[in-house]
Amino acid sequence: MAYWIWFPHDFEIDLRAKVEMRREEHGMTCPSIWRMDAPGRAIAFQKTYTLDRAGSARLYAQGGAYVCIDGVSAPDRSDRIALPAGTHTLNVAVMNPNGLPALYLEGDVETDGSFLACENNVDFLPCGWSALFDAPERRPMDYRLPTRRVRPAGYTPEGLIDFGREVFGFVRMTSTSAGPYCVFYGESAQEALAGKRGETWDEGRFEAAGETVRLPSRAMRYVRVAGPVDEKSVEMDLEYNGLAWRAAFSCEDERLEAIYKVSAYTMELCTREFFLDGIKRDRWVWAGDALQSVMMNHYSYFDSATARRTLAALRGREPFNQHINTILDYTFYWIIAVWEDYFFTGDSAFIQSMYAKMVSAMNYTRAFLSADGFVVGQKRDWVFVDWAPMSKEGELCFEQVLMWKALTILSQCAQLVGAEADRERYCAEADALRSGIFKVFWDEKKGTLAHQRLEGVVQGHTRYAPMFALMYGMLDEDKARAVIQNTLLAEDAPVITTPYMRFYEMEALMRAGKAREVLREVKDYWGGMLDLGATSIWEQFDPTEEGDAHYAMYGRPFGRSLCHCWGAGPVYLFGRYLLGVSPTEPGYAAYEVRPELAGMRHVRGKVPAPQGEIAVEATEAGVTVRSTCKGRGTLIWKGESVPIPAWQGGEAVVVRV
């Protein structure tokens, strides 16, 4: 089987620029605010092959190609390479001054992941490739998601075209005469009616009647067309990701089921070439959003290809001279997400390819530590944490917890790639940082982690550091209990108003066994959006706001995204904590199923694993697990542990208690 190949991560880096370039708002292209790398332009691909008899290969390239065998150039240009019998080194250099250099060979030697790639004549690395590009005509440069034509669901009295729910795609329409047109998009009806006060529109001119235009891809539920167009002619080429949703969830509570459904749809819309933050705005790849998508991915698509595309694109090329997305926290999230992908898939190839880039990211980060070894946001950094107003100066406990987690992961990665000295150093640094965190930030009086140290004074109380410390297992039992009581279930830490951080709050509470409290919150908060008619989850939701205030953000009346993947958290929460499925060893080599009814009479559903899936049905009377997972499972129910044997092929393993 032959695949197109390229320099590792360059396809992803190239694609990201194309995708992020599609962001437009207020009629302008909106360029990314971080360094946007381009692929290397001259790449040598190499493989040492052995053939019993002389053969040949057909050559296809994105760019110009130069063929050498054993260091001697081929005698003439040829789309057909003559391959002598025996063991020889085939080297094809591809140069493309306008885009990604890529190569496809089919014949007696075929391009695949066994080729090496090199851009400086010296450092040969395993090449990049993707199962997406498995034929000469399926070229990486032509990659687009599939589309299908759909008609509107209806038309509103105010003259809006209504697609029935949030959608993403290319509006098509046909003119009734010559003349200018303007198409206004709205995630809400209010936005579509707001003209140029909305976020996105398209303007143009028909030269004659009967002309059909296909506009750029946009997010919308509603469309308003001004100009010589019969609104009945308006259709859409809906763009979709083509992936199979491999999870399911149901329970007796219809509100929870509805929340799961809308969350899943939100995740579906934001899962495009990459895991994007939202589909109206920004349509960009952000590490904070990406980590959550990677976590949700393991309870939905289990599509590691999208996850790794996202993570490779986020990191870009060397040198690492600014935090990912310019945000201090996001470098840590990126490292955590790389590990998350490994831990669920058990496939270390991606970490192998990314390890040097993880190290250089951490080297950069460590260049800005305080005297006590705490990471401190510099003037050049955006210290984000969350949109809530808070002081972000000095040493934030939250950032230290993330750094500790990242160092811990780096030590594990170092072990995976066999870098023992690195492993020891990262372990030691993680331990020292952990001690420092408790020494400095643990507030004995309050019984929780403080928010920050600023000019020598430890101060402030927010939910961020305690909930991440809880989630990442940094706390012993006493401290965990204290933090739950004194921060997570207390009222004196400011309430979180983004689904983004709500997600981690729910995750931490779930880990603390507070499933009933979580479900109450989810029904209240996520359900609150559904009550307002949401067909996808929003970027931000403050139940105390009213009317059109729900649509405003960034000082713009419709600045808020109404389809934001960081709101799809229930996809993860329900699979992981209600169905209760999670790996305990990389790649589900071992896993546990720990269902949680949370006061309901039943929960039912399934969760994907690297090979196969794990279906769970729990009632008060007992649990049934059907697994086609090759790992050793354990069903944990009411304090009892029941082994789930490894699936050997054939029918699913069924275990009942």
Place this chain on the structure above:
Amino acid sequence: MAYWIWFPHDFEIDLRAKVEMRREEHGMTCPSIWRMDAPGRAIAFQKTYTLDRAGSARLYAQGGAYVCIDGVSAPDRSDRIALPAGTHTLNVAVMNPNGLPALYLEGDVETDGSFLACENNVDFLPCGWSALFDAPERRPMDYRLPTRRVRPAGYTPEGLIDFGREVFGFVRMTSTSAGPYCVFYGESAQEALAGKRGETWDEGRFEAAGETVRLPSRAMRYVRVAGPVDEKSVEMDLEYNGLAWRAAFSCEDERLEAIYKVSAYTMELCTREFFLDGIKRDRWVWAGDALQSVMMNHYSYFDSATARRTLAALRGREPFNQHINTILDYTFYWIIAVWEDYFFTGDSAFIQSMYAKMVSAMNYTRAFLSADGFVVGQKRDWVFVDWAPMSKEGELCFEQVLMWKALTILSQCAQLVGAEADRERYCAEADALRSGIFKVFWDEKKGTLAHQRLEGVVQGHTRYAPMFALMYGMLDEDKARAVIQNTLLAEDAPVITTPYMRFYEMEALMRAGKAREVLREVKDYWGGMLDLGATSIWEQFDPTEEGDAHYAMYGRPFGRSLCHCWGAGPVYLFGRYLLGVSPTEPGYAAYEVRPELAGMRHVRGKVPAPQGEIAVEATEAGVTVRSTCKGRGTLIWKGESVPIPAWQGGEAVVVRV
């Protein structure tokens, strides 16, 4: 005046990929063997302006653009930016996923070198720009050298079209009927007659009679056309650099005049978008060749724009993880060439923009020093020196001399940019290295510098280290005399067979006052090529070879380039040492004129300076200098020093002795 602007050095890096991609041989594209960077894809341009009254600017961009004033996005897409009165910060972000992001504003605020550019939202740098692109329609992406249509000079009995001398351009021809064609190019008649044993050809097919094709740009003197083409229809769009040759040289010796003329023409052909090595092959930018071109440039075009384009392109982007052109020596040559450009022009802007990249190049180099602090070629490096057979293992004295010169230059650059700690460190390192060189490599018995130390044994005798040590002023008077006698004028060091290293040999001998010996060598060696009919100087010339052996190289019958800029050395040698003009302070703030008749009755000519020129006429009877140079000059003749006053405008200053 408005100019297109870009992220510093990205235009040059982008153009280099396009230019180097044009190398083709044996019908195949021949990709560069080094890392070929692409420009950043999302660049923010920024300027704080002050306007008395509200104004506007027209916007042109290569890519999509997003406009903010004082951090607030403009209300709507507009090619016309409204600029409020007062002092404001204008920020235009440009993103281009397919090429160089570039911006042009004209109106009340105009783009020029006063804008800053940034690719990561943090590190703002002075933008890149060029006087070439001073109108909306003169876009950087469209940059091509000019062409003019020429007819062949004649037709040979063997059926070759003869352009009369080496030329570079696009062959045009018209078909007499449908059918396939093949066009064979030759720098020599033999090559054009050799069919596909030659280096370059173009194949194609005419679909009908009367079709005209314009083939890719190629180097040639001769062309052979196979196919349905009347050879009388064959013409050429000659591509030329459009620069003014600002130097002149004549003397009583016609052979020297002819050598100067052919050298100048060689330089002209190789001075294209960049200083290229040669025009048939490689058509690439190599630092070893570029340094010589930069030196010759100051005695010919004095076109710093081409020099800086070349040097910026050579360095590429960060990280520096492999030597320039993959060659150890070439990193040093690149540093030396940056300084050479500064010293002759006196304009430190380029060094300012390049200093950080010089430092990172040196940091990389210093990571591979031996225990004694000597630089040693690693397995990943190409240690070139010269094509002559020699041992290149271990510590080569030649590389140490280059490293010493590079460290010395870095200390001077550090001083220029105000990096005092760097200056001190580089000074100390240079001094230590110099001591080490003499301690280890000075051969008291032979009275010269040895070739190498290998496995503890100092051994070998070549011309390279001695002549560079002499040229760069590393030797005291005694050692200089010894080296001239014991190496340069001795016969026991192997003879040099490339004009490349011959150039430095002649330069060192000129410095040592051996002008007559140099002219004898030049007439013999360079003249030897002219005797064989050369219309441009060759890549390699070994007078002992015979017949077609002169055309062979790299194991290919016509692999040798017959137009190679490293052969144009006489352009430099005659201007610098016969007319005797050279700056003694940066930018010709002070300079000297030290004519040398070398046994002739007269030499005459002129040399360009940053502003104006210096014309010299010397005979046994005396010297006349006409200068329009603003610096303080000194005419040195027969041991006497005569001041040349600074030119104040108006007529040239004339000084006679």
